[in-house]
Structure formats: structure tokens, C-alpha cells
Amino acid sequence: MERRARRNETLAEVGALAAGIAHELRNGLNPISGSVECLQRELKLEGENAQLMELITTECSRLNGFVTDLLSYSRDRDLVIENVDIEDHLADLCEELSRDPRFGRVTVRVERGGPSGSVQADRVQIRQVWLNLATNALEAMDGHGTLTVGWGEGESGQAVVEFIDDGPGVATEDLSRVGQPFFTTKQGGTGLGLAIAQRIVERHGGTRERRAQGRGGAGDAPRRR
Ligand SMILES: Nc1ncnc2c1ncn2[C@@H]1O[C@H](COP(=O)(O)OP(=O)(O)O)[C@@H](O)[C@H]1O
Ligand SMILES: [Mg+2]
The missing domain is CATH 1.10.287 (Helix Hairpins)
Structure with a gap:
């Protein structure tokens, strides 16, 4: 203690x-x-x-x-909690990302896995979480492939948002370090994106999980209660 x-x-x-x-x-x-x-x-x-x-x-x-x-x-900014419509909020973000020239010819697909719903969250900060995870996914795909953004309800009624990409996934030797502040495998990366996302999700009372995908991509799922 x-x-x-x-x-x-x-x-x-x-x-x-x-x-x-x-x-x-x-x-x-x-x-x-x-x-x-x-x-x-x-x-x-x-x-x-x-x-x-x-x-x-x-x-x-x-x-x-x-x-x-x-x-x-x-710096932790105070949370300004309000009702955020997950579908609208994610659709806006994905629309923006699919037009971003930095990511080349990737397809961004939003897949709804449950009834439409809203979460109690800080709109700006939760967008930052989604943006950081989506950016990593898009960067991993190197200009082509599909980012699938899925959302739905978890077993205990919490909101679950997933970002699944077609990229190579995380190398085994990096697994334990991914998410630690300043760990990056990218030239010019800050290694802070996941740490920031993690902190914001935790402050909302949620958790973040990383999943290895069969086809080699990486899945990142911040869960929100
Ligand atoms: N979707 C992903 N696919 C493969 N590697 C990933 C993915 N997301 C994160 N990573 C790994 O985690 C590292 C840390 O990510 P992050 O904290 O966002 O920092 P940065 O993007 O600046 O490197 C990345 O450099 C990369 O090695
Ligand atoms: Mg990043």
C-alpha cells in the first residue's frame, strides 16, 4: 500500500x-x-x-x-461525462479516417454487434482512445487492408469496442512491452498512444485488452461499463 x-x-x-x-x-x-x-x-x-x-x-x-x-x-483532464451515441461517434471517426491520405487505400468498416446504444463518457477523451487504437491499426496495415471496427455489448452489459486489422500483429518478443509508455517500434513513434488510451479507459471505469488474431492482425478492445 x-x-x-x-x-x-x-x-x-x-x-x-x-x-x-x-x-x-x-x-x-x-x-x-x-x-x-x-x-x-x-x-x-x-x-x-x-x-x-x-x-x-x-x-x-x-x-x-x-x-x-x-x-x-x-496531465489528466477532468472528465466531462455525457451521453455518447456509440454508433454515431464511431461512424464519424471512421468516415474521417477512411479519407485520411496518410493511410493509403485501406477500407474502414464499422460492424455493429448489438442493439444501438450509448455510453456515459467524456466525448473528447473517448474519441482520443478510439483514434489512438484505430491509428495503430491503420499504421500496421501499411497502406492496404481492412480495419474492422466492431462494437456491441459485453457479458456484464458493458460497451465493447473492437479494432481489428489485417496487419502483421505484434512480434512475440515485443508482447510484454507493447503499451508501456515510450515503447515504440515505429520510426518517429512516441510510444504513448496505447498508454494514453489505457489511462482514459481506466478513468472511465473500463479496461483495455489486446487480442492476437488468427489471420495475423491485432485486435484492441477497450471495454466500457
Ligand atoms: N494494431 C497493431 N498492430 C501491430 N502492432 C501494434 C498495433 N498497435 C500497437 N502496436 C505496437 O505497439 C507499439 C506502441 O503503440 P503506441 O503506444 O500507439 O505508440 P506508437 O504508435 O507511437 O508506436 C507500436 O509501436 C507497435 O509496435
Ligand atoms: Mg500509436
């Missing part, structure tokens, strides 16, 4: 430190991205110079993503 209290205290301290660093980084990054955008419009660069400018933009946007993730991970 005492050990757990001490661990929570340490986590809170690390969180506060990370939030402070993330803030400073963001303060510096915003004017850099703004200026680069401006220069890119004004200067008509070509060849190697254009490539260098492109590199600055890409890296700025990667760092911005990292800072955003770090801020979400290190």
Missing part, C-alpha cells in the same frame, strides 16, 4: 516534469512551425534546398505530435 502510494507520488512528479518540458517545447515549436510555413510560401525553393525545407516541416510536425501526446499523457 505504502509502496503504491510512493509510486503514485513519483508518477505524479514525473508527470509534472514532463508537462513542464512539453510546455516549453511547444512554446518554442509554435513560432518555428509558423515561420517555416511562411518561408515555404514566400521562397520558391528547388532541389536540395526544397528537400531541406521539407525536412524541417516534417520534423516540426513530428515534434508537435510528440508534445501533444506528452501533454495528454502527463
